[in-house]
Amino acid sequence: KAGVTQTPRYLIKTRGQQVTLSCSPISGHRSVSWYQQTPGQGLQFLFEYFSETQRNKGNFPGRFSGRQFSNSRSEMNVSTLELGDSALYLCASSLVGQGTGELFFGEGSRLTVL
């Protein structure tokens, strides 16, 4: 069974640009969450999508947005990039309503903003 796939794995952008990251969840998983990981702030929740609807949102500015498609694949977008947006962006999928809370993480997309 394939795991969570994130693309691209690495990317470099400059300040002011925008970026789109993609996540393909494990087959059958309908919930997709996004986390930002940095050395200073650790792992922080960005948002969660289920059945194409955002169910939860973390404390990030509106420059961070996401969406989920009918096949459960998800994308997140960061506009007007700032140096502080440099981070590892992790996507996680999970089965909802199965009595388990386990998140299955991808290997992440490492974003560097210059």
Added chain:
Amino acid sequence: GENVEQHPSTLSVQEGDSAVIKCTYSDSASNYFPWYKQELGKGPQLIIDIRSNVGEKKDQRIAVTLNKTAKHFSLHITETQPEDSAVYFCAASRGTGFQKLVFGTGTRLLVSP
């Protein structure tokens, strides 16, 4: 908002020793407490979790204890092996939103042969 504190930030042990990592949470409504292991270049992976209606849970060499009154929970690894070396994160969430986890700051565990 919810906050999870984790200690220590680094932990070095000899192979075969036990390792203990402790976390404290602030939101009394939290009722799900997972532990994740992150190896270099990989995403975090769940190693064990516990719900608030349980005080202790074991899985082979790994155990987690929960003290709801004190709002703290701990990870215990016995008979450590070099492959246990990684960064460990505790987390907490409210029951209705398992996917919204608040993570601790992580513990880098180094197991020396």
